[in-house]
Structures are given as C-alpha cells and as structure tokens.
Amino acid sequence: MKKKYLFMFLGLTAMLTFNACDPKPDLDLDKKLKFSDLTVEQQK
Numbered sequence: 001m002k003k004k005y006l007f008m009f010l011g012l013t014a015m016l017t018f019n020a021c022d023p024k025p026d027l028d029l030d031k032k033l034k035f036s037d038l039t040v041e042q043q044k
Helices: 002-020
Strands: none
Touching: none
C-alpha cells in the first residue's frame, strides 16, 4: 500500500514538474544570416 502511494506521488510530482515550465517562444534570431560586404577593418 505504501509503494502505491509512493508511485502515485512520484508520478504526480513528475507531471506537475514537466508541465510547470512553458516552452520559450521563438528567439528573435535571424532566419537568414545577413553577411556584410564590408571588410573587417571597415566593420570595426
């Protein structure tokens, strides 16, 4: 009987832990990399 409650507690804890965090929205990263035509010295 104690093992049943232990497994129920662990299962409930795992469910609440994994559902507590929302996935991060899309990061604002460029989907296409935009490379510059300038030389390294000009970019500095």
